[in-house]
Amino acid sequence: xxxxxxxxxxxxxxxxxxxxxxxxxxxxxxxxxxxxxxxxxxxxxxxxxxxxxxxxxxxxxxxxxxxxxxxxxxxxxxxxxxxxxxxxxxxxxxxxxxxxxxxxxxxxxxxxxxxxxxxxxxxxxxxxxxxxxxxxxxxxxxxxxxxxxxxxxxxxxxxxxxxxxxxxxxxxxxxxxxxxxxxxxxxxxxxxxxxxxxxxxxxxxxxxxxxxxxxxxxxxxxxxxxxxxxxxxxxxxxxxxxxxxxxxxxxxxxxxxxxxxxxxxxxxxxxxxxxxxxxxxxxxxxxxxxxxxxxxxxxxxxxxxxxxxxxxxxxxxxxxxxxxxxxxxxxxxxxxxxxxxxxxxxxxxxxxxxxxxxxxxxxxxxxxxxxxxxxxxxxxxxx
Ligand SMILES: Cc1cc2nc3c(=O)[nH]c(=O)nc-3n(C[C@H](O)[C@H](O)[C@H](O)COP(=O)(O)O)c2cc1C
Numbered sequence: 001x002x003x004x005x006x007x008x009x010x011x012x013x014x015x016x017x018x019x020x021x022x023x024x025x026x027x028x029x030x031x032x033x034x035x036x037x038x039x040x041x042x043x044x045x046x047x048x049x050x051x052x053x054x055x056x057x058x059x060x061x062x063x064x065x066x067x068x069x070x071x072x073x074x075x076x077x078x079x080x081x082x083x084x085x086x087x088x089x090x091x092x093x094x095x096x097x098x099x100x101x102x103x104x105x106x107x108x109x110x111x112x113x114x115x116x117x118x119x120x121x122x123x124x125x126x127x128x129x130x131x132x133x134x135x136x137x138x139x140x141x142x143x144x145x146x147x148x149x150x151x152x153x154x155x156x157x158x159x160x161x162x163x164x165x166x167x168x169x170x171x172x173x174x175x176x177x178x179x180x181x182x183x184x185x186x187x188x189x190x191x192x193x194x195x196x197x198x199x200x201x202x203x204x205x206x207x208x209x210x211x212x213x214x215x216x217x218x219x220x221x222x223x224x225x226x227x228x229x230x231x232x233x234x235x236x237x238x239x240x241x242x243x244x245x246x247x248x249x250x251x252x253x254x255x256x257x258x259x260x261x262x263x264x265x266x267x268x269x270x271x272x273x274x275x276x277x278x279x280x281x282x283x284x285x286x287x288x289x290x291x292x293x294x295x296x297x298x299x300x301x302x303x304x305x306x307x308x309x310x311x312x313x314x315x316x317x318x319x320x321x322x323x324x325x326x327x328x329x330x331x332x333x334x335x336x337x338x339x340x341x342x343x344x345x346x347x348x349x350x351x352x353x354x355x356x357x358x359x360x361x362x363x364x365x366x367x368x369x370x371x372x373x374x375x376x377x378x379x380x381x382x383x
Contacts, residue, residue, distance in 0.1 A: 030119065031090040032079045034062045040090070045080035052076055057273050057372030060365045067091040069364045089130055089169065103127035103257065104169060107180035108191055110138050113211045113241045118180045120248040121209075124258050127178070128169075132195055135163035145185070155185040161194040168198055176205040176257065179224075183212035183238070187220045196227035204228075207255065208236035211243070268294060269380040270333075272311075272343065272369055279333065281356040285320035286335050290355070293317070294381035301341045301377040309346025311375045315339050323351040330366045331358035341377060345370040 032040035034047040044062075051058040051071050058071040065078035082090050103125045107118035115131075122129040142150035154160040171177065179195075181188045188210070206228060208221040221236040237251050252258035268291045270277050281287050293299050303313030310328075318338040327349040328334060334342045334352035342352070345366040358366065369375075 031062055031065055031067075032082050034059070034079070036062075040079060041083050042080055045076050045083055048079050049073060049076035051368075051372070054372070057375060058368035059273055059275055060361075060368045061275050064365075064368070065090050065092060069362055069368075071368045089166075102174055103176045103178060104171065104174040105129045105178045105180065106132060106169070106195065108132040108182070108189055108195075109180070110143055110182065110189075114180045114182050117209065117211060117239055117243060117248050118178075120245040121178055121180070121252060124245075124249045124252055125178075128174075130169045132191055133165040134191055135165040137165075151184055151189070154190045155187060157190075160190040161197065162189075162191045164191060164194055164198070168195075171199055171201070171204065174204070176207065177201070178207045178209065178257075180209050180211075181220075183210050183215045183218075183220055186215055186218050188224055192224065193227055196224060199228070200230075201228035202230035203232070205232045205234060207234040207257070209251075210236065210238050211241055212238055213241065267382070269382070271378045271380070272375050274376075275369060277361070278359040279356040280359055282354050284322055284353070286322065286353045287355055289319045290379060291381050294379040299379040301379075303341065303343065303375045303377055305371070305373050307346075307348065309348055310342050310344045311370050311377070312336065312340055312342045313375075313377065315341050319353070322353050324353075325349065326352045326354065328352070329357075330363045331361060332356075333358065343370055343375075343377065 030040075032044055034044040047056055048063045048065070048071060050056040051063055052073050052075065060069065060071060063071040063075055063079075065075040065082070078090065078092050105118050105122040105125070105127050107114050107129075109115040109118070109131070118129060118131075121127065138151065145152055154162060179192065181192045188208075206224075208217070208224060210217055210220060215238070217236050217238040221233070225231075225233050234255055239247065249258060268279075268281055268287065270279055290299070299315070301313040301315055303311035306312045315335075316339070319335055321335065321338045326332075326334065328342075328344045328347050330345050330347070332344045333355045334344070335355055336342045336350070336352055338353075341355075343358075345363065361369065
């Protein structure tokens, strides 16, 4: 315990000493951006550390910086290292792709307009994401275009190849790279050229997209082809600044990267502390009644930890009961006493009505999600 307190004190001291906050790469549910403010900072590292010792609710989606299924002090350290620029990308893995799609979203964004689009794409495709950052960062002066600024000069210089900061990603596990950039004088910034020339991209599918004030994609994508001549280049797209998530998703569907999910109509959905869960629901009267409730608007249940194995809280109304004696397993969602929602990260034997089972999260991830002192559980039902 003393060791833990010392470590917390140490990280807090680093937090204040560092005082540095680095703009982050993607939009919602991004590893490292624990407080969801759009950046990864020392404050996020502190939250991860607090979660690792049970002082905050652990959210593996944003806190599991080493992607090992646990929220631990090691994750806090990685988030802090990322916040101060010592790690180029989160999660830090052993090089194995984490996304499920074989797609890596790579982007460069100096003023932050391309970044959210890259985030939308990564989320829609469940893809990994890598932000290209310049070894010598572009200052505001450097990008004041038409002033013979650094960016003007680089764009005019066919040989310019600005260096990239930090290690490059290992592309071996990806078959498709989505490449996002801002238009600089009608073209991709030269750091994109640096990126493409750093790899043998033979056989990879490359999909460019850009943001600009007004210019179209123009020749910017075509002029990248010679840098990866053996890649399969898909036609790219230009997005206006501030483009909504839907438009990115629609494009990804049009080009065949995103497959429209056949969402079951009236599917009951659940989030815990804002994290959407995949649940296999029971086919019973209690779940039907819960769906009907949620169809009228989100139903929120504030739960509290109980017994070291569950989160339990009042629904505020009763559902039809079909109680039987059940020995629950991690991931089970049940109804207790007709009006209490219980989510298990451990096990208990009692008389419950089964509601469903959380899919795809192991015990460690469930403990991280549900093991805090309280949680906010919300049921939705989209019509
Ligand atoms: C050096 C420089 C040159 C630019 N040239 C163009 C241009 O030719 N056409 C255009 O529409 N916008 C141009 N812009 C605006 C950017 O393309 C636009 O703001 C973009 O969305 C920035 O993306 P980012 O915030 O991800 O860096 C230029 C911006 C800079 C900094």
